[in-house]
Amino acid sequence: MRIQNHPILSFNRGKQIKFYYNGKELIGYEGETIGAALYANGVFKFSESKKLHRPRGIFCAIGHCSSCLMTVDGVPNVRTCITPLKDGMKVESQNIGVEINE
Amino acid sequence: MSKIENLELLVVGGGPAGLSAALAAANYGIKVSLAEEREFLGGQLIKQTHRFFGSEKEYAGTRGIDILRKLIDEVNKNKNIEVLLSSRVLGIYEDNVVTILNDHKMKKYYPQSIIFATGASEKFLAFENNDLPGIFGAGAVQTLMNVYGVMPATNVLMIGSGNIGLIVSYQLLQAGVKVAAIVEAAPKIGGYSVHASKLRRLGVPILTSHTIKKAIGKEKVEGAVICELDNDWNEVKDTEQLIKCDAICLSVGLTPLVDLLKQRKVKTTYVSELGGYVPLRDENMETSIKNLFVAGDVSGIEEATAAMIEGQIAGLSVAKRIGKNNKKEIEKRIEEGKNELELLRSGPVGKKIRKGLSKLGLNHGKNYNENFSEEALDISHLMKTGVPSEENLKNKLPSEEKVFDKGPIAISECFQRFPCDPCVKSCPFNAISENGNINNIPYVDFEKCTGCGICVSKCPGLAMFVVHKNFSETTSVVIMPYEFLPRPHKGEIVKVFDREGKYLCDGKVIRILDGKFQDKTAAVSIEIPKRYYLQARNFKVEE
Ligand code: SF4
Ligand code: SF4
Ligand code: FES
Numbered sequence: 336m337r338i339q340n341h342p343i344l345s346f347n348r349g350k351q352i353k354f355y356y357n358g359k360e361l362i363g364y365e366g367e368t369i370g371a372a373l374y375a376n377g378v379f380k381f382s383e384s385k386k387l388h389r390p391r392g393i394f395c396a397i398g399h400c401s402s403c404l405m406t407v408d409g410v411p412n413v414r415t416c417i418t419p420l421k422d423g424m425k426v427e428s429q430n431i432g433v434e435i436n437e
Numbered sequence: 438m439s440k441i442e443n444l445e446l447l448v449v450g451g452g453p454a455g456l457s458a459a460l461a462a463a464n465y466g467i468k469v470s471l472a473e474e475r476e477f478l479g480g481q482l483i484k485q486t487h488r489f490f491g492s493e494k495e496y497a498g499t500r501g502i503d504i505l506r507k508l509i510d511e512v513n514k515n516k517n518i519e520v521l522l523s524s525r526v527l528g529i530y531e532d533n534v535v536t537i538l539n540d541h542k543m544k545k546y547y548p549q550s551i552i553f554a555t556g557a558s559e560k561f562l563a564f565e566n567n568d569l570p571g572i573f574g575a576g577a578v579q580t581l582m583n584v585y586g587v588m589p590a591t592n593v594l595m596i597g598s599g600n601i602g603l604i605v606s607y608q609l610l611q612a613g614v615k616v617a618a619i620v621e622a623a624p625k626i627g628g629y630s631v632h633a634s635k636l637r638r639l640g641v642p643i644l645t646s647h648t649i650k651k652a653i654g655k656e657k658v659e660g661a662v663i664c665e666l667d668n669d670w671n672e673v674k675d676t677e678q679l680i681k682c683d684a685i686c687l688s689v690g691l692t693p694l695v696d697l698l699k700q701r702k703v704k705t706t707y708v709s710e711l712g713g714y715v716p717l718r719d720e721n722m723e724t725s726i727k728n729l730f731v732a733g734d735v736s737g738i739e740e741a742t743a744a745m746i747e748g749q750i751a752g753l754s755v756a757k758r759i760g761k762n763n764k765k766e767i768e769k770r771i772e773e774g775k776n777e778l779e780l781l782r783s784g785p786v787g788k789k790i791r792k793g794l795s796k797l798g799l800n801h802g803k804n805y806n807e808n809f810s811e812e813a814l815d816i817s818h819l820m821k822t823g824v825p826s827e828e829n830l831k832n833k834l835p836s837e838e839k840v841f842d843k844g845p846i847a848i849s850e851c852f853q854r855f856p857c858d859p860c861v862k863s864c865p866f867n868a869i870s871e872n873g874n875i876n877n878i879p880y881v882d883f884e885k886c887t888g889c890g891i892c893v894s895k896c897p898g899l900a901m902f903v904v905h906k907n908f909s910e911t912t913s914v915v916i917m918p919y920e921f922l923p924r925p926h927k928g929e930i931v932k933v934f935d936r937e938g939k940y941l942c943d944g945k946v947i948r949i950l951d952g953k954f955q956d957k958t959a960a961v962s963i964e965i966p967k968r969y970y971l972q973a974r975n976f977k978v979e980e
Contacts, residue, residue: 336588338612342922343486343500343957346586371585379570379657390656392570396577398474399558402568416577417475 337375352422363420370396370403370416373426381405381415385432404431440545444470446755447535447548449526449697452480453741454733454748455554456508461752462552463517465760465767470546471518472537474525478512479505480556482741484579486611487604488897488958490629490857491742491781492875498859498895500956501741529701533728549759550728552751553698554744557691557712557734562596565651571658575605575688582612590684594661595619596649600628600740602688606636609686611921617682618642620649620663622670625820629786630853631898633823638975640938643823649685650677658684693735701726710793711737717797720775722751730754737793742856743781750774784854784876813878816852824936825852834971835883841970845888845905845914847881850974851898854878863895890916890962894955906970913970914947919959925949925978933965934975941969944976 338346349365356378363372370393373381380390381403394402398417406427407413415426448459451473459471477483485501496504512518521539528536535546559574561567571590575597581589593614595606598621606616619636624646626633633643646666653660665676692713695705704717704725715737722730730751733744750771757767782790818826829852840846849860849869856875863869868885869892871877892901893916903916925931925946933944944963951959965973 336591338582338586338588340922341586342611342920344502344583344586348586367585367587371581371587374581374589375585375587381570384568389568390570391568392657393573393577393581395559395574396580400574416580419476 336377352420354420354422354424354426356426357428365420365422367420368416369405369407369413369418369420369424369426372420373415380428382428382431385430388430391431401431405429441534441547442544444468444546444548445759446470446550446552446752447472447546448552448554448752450480450554450556450733450735451475451478451520451522452554452556452733452744453482453504453508454556454735454744454751455480455552456505456512457745457748458552458554458730458732458752458755459518459748460508460511460515461749461770462756463515463752465753465756465763467517467752467756467760469518470521470548471512472521472524472526474523476523478509478520478522481576481579482508484576484583485604485741486583486608488859489742490855490859490897491740492777492856492858493862494777495742495745497742497857498863498897526697529697531702533701550730550755552722552730552732552748552755553735554731554733554748554751555694555697555735557693557738559687560690560692562649562687562689564649566654567652569652569654569658570656571654571684572652573684573686575601575686578605578684578686579608582614583608588612588614589686590614590658590682592617592682593684593686594649594663594680594682595686595688597621597688597690598623598626598628598633598643598645599688599690600632601691602686603628603632603636605686605688606641607632607639610636610639610641616641617680618644618663620647621645622648622666624668625817626823629855629898630816630819630823630825631851631896631900634819634825634850634936635899637823638934638936638938640934645821648672652685653679658682661685691734691738693737695735698724698731698735701729703729706797708737708793708796710789710796715793715797718799720750720799721754721771722747723754728755728758737790737797739790740781743778743790746774746778746781750778780875781856783874784856786853786855787876813854814852819852825850830971833880840883841904841906843883845890845903845916846883847886847888847890847892848902848904849879849881849892849900850902851879851896851900857897860892860896860901863892865889865891890950890960893918893960894950894958899958902974904970906967908964911967912964913967914962914964915970915973916948916960916962917974917976919961919976920957921978923978923980924951924959925961925976929978931963931976931978933963933969933973934977935969935972936974938975941973942966944973 445468482505491497665673732747948962
């Protein structure tokens with residue numbers, strides 16, 4: 336969901352663009368991050384943890400925690416919370432996290 | 438081998454401390470390169486929609502986002518500053534060579550001096566299911582809603598009642614998100630009381646001596662189980678309750694981001710009062726390594742105002758060392774900065790910082806006076822609940838009821854000693870005084886106050902009200918600050934609430950001051966039945 340009116344801020348959104356989340360076409364805006372665009376589309380589960388397949392989404396939104404990693408245009412482990420959204424981007428869930436005891 | 442670029446000063450981090458540091462040095466002719474890992478400057482300032490506390494000299498009363506605009510403007514205009522965006526510092530080596538990654542390319546720099554203003558990261562909290570989507574750090578919530586205009590959720594449970602937790606809760610409400618409650622493990626509220634009171638007036642419960650046990654939900658948060666804690670922080674039996682929410686926001690503190698400093702083998706030490714491992718440093722912000730300075734949260738967790746002053750001190754210290762002229766003037770400005778910092782830290786809320794600094798072996802200046810720390814009022818009830826006690830209020834009201842007969846007068850509902858003075862500075866009639874120290878509690882001189890209402894929009898804590906008791910035979914008027922949408926219309930009937938967010942009565946909007954001067958904190962005059970003039974402190978407009 337997007338904030339339409341705000342008492343303090345005004346949001347100057349960029350051009351509307353298309354992108355894909357696990358093959359599904361979604362709309363976002365130029366200038367926002369992949370993570371913000373997913374959230375605005377009601378997508379909270381980005382990927383799954385490697386071993387227990389627990390859902391993962393945004394935690395820190397500033398590139399510090401690795402909870403939001405996804406495969407973007409074929410490149411795995413992209414921090415979607417700080418990566419700008421581009422027209423036609425293919426964003427896919429992946430298994431994230433390292434197993435320490437293996 | 439790529440060639441190494443020589444620099445006079447490298448500032449790492451484009452937040453309030455880094456920007457201030459770059460400006461301070463560049464203004465004395467130092468060539469500065471400012472590296473920021475994001476594609477824009479501002480650090481956490483970019484999310485701060487509220488007005489800042491602190492002293493007028495350092496932008497108090499101005500919204501964080503507006504302070505940022507000014508700083509960025511100055512940086513862009515300054516020919517001595519080169520801004521390196523999307524530039525992540527990856528390494529710093531023993532010979533002081535720094536590697537920076539930009540657009541998949543690695544570059545090497547050899548700076549004569551470095552100021553690290555890398556800020557802090559959020560602390561985490563252990564509880565069952567704490568990895569579910571919908572559990573955020575407070576900063577993430579702010580980024581989503583204030584930077585990108587995206588609602589993080591519809592109903593949030595806030596964990597932690599420090600200033601960040603309180604401020605973000607208020608910002609959530611402004612964005613149209615419900616806040617189910619604020620949960621605080623300590624027996625008292627961590628942040629400033631004015632922030633807490635603001636939320637209570639809006640009906641948000643603050644549950645001190647409570648903690649979260651687990652998050653509920655499969656794919657994302659659907660609720661949370663919280664419980665009460667006793668004085669020893671143990672769970673009280675049978676106090677579990679289920680809170681419905683679709684997000685849990687963690688605001689349990691910050692810790693300095695010292696990784697790069699450690700890489701360079703800067704001496705660090707653990708100081709809990711400052712948030713964790715912090716670099717040893719002197720009063721000029723220089724670390725154990727010569728020409729390597731720090732500023733802002735990386736040197737210890739404090740407010741943004743302090744971070745900006747520290748940045749200035751670090752920048753000026755570099756200018757003093759490598760600059761050729763103006764040494765006397767620079768020295769004077771460094772002294773001024775230090776005095777300003779001391780003043781900010783001199784009250785009771787600065788006690789923790791002072792203790793932390795003393796563990797770093799830093800000398801307390803002449804402005805520190807530990808005796809001053811005693812609270813002037815007993816605010817234990819206020820700090821437990823966010824609502825001032827009868828006693829607190831009595832202390833701030835005119836001693837004689839007949840003062841209310843003379844006309845509208847300002848009531849300051851600010852009961853805590855902390856560094857803040859926009860109310861004092863805003864009053865054109867000098868009717869508000871803090872007795873010379875910014876940490877003192879402001880008192881209104883009812884003789885001088887004309888009830889003009891200017892202070893209502895200027896107080897960052899929304900703690901100033903104007904009360905006109907005898908507006909008519911049967912009604913009073915209260916001027917209240919208002920920072921929400923929709924804005925009320927003149928003549929509209931609104932719901933009026935008390936300090937705990939309880940419905941009192943209906944009121945009629947008779948005047949709205951919402952111009953440039955009010956800067957989005959409207960001052961709204963509401964006419965109410967006379968018997969509520971000392972209780973009515975908030976209102977809501979029906980959508
Ligand atoms: S109402 Fe006006 S005169 Fe009274 S304290 Fe506020 S600013 Fe000063
Ligand atoms: S009343 Fe004055 S000191 Fe208190 S929060 Fe408002 S401006 Fe600051
Ligand atoms: S949400 Fe933490 S790295 Fe993206």
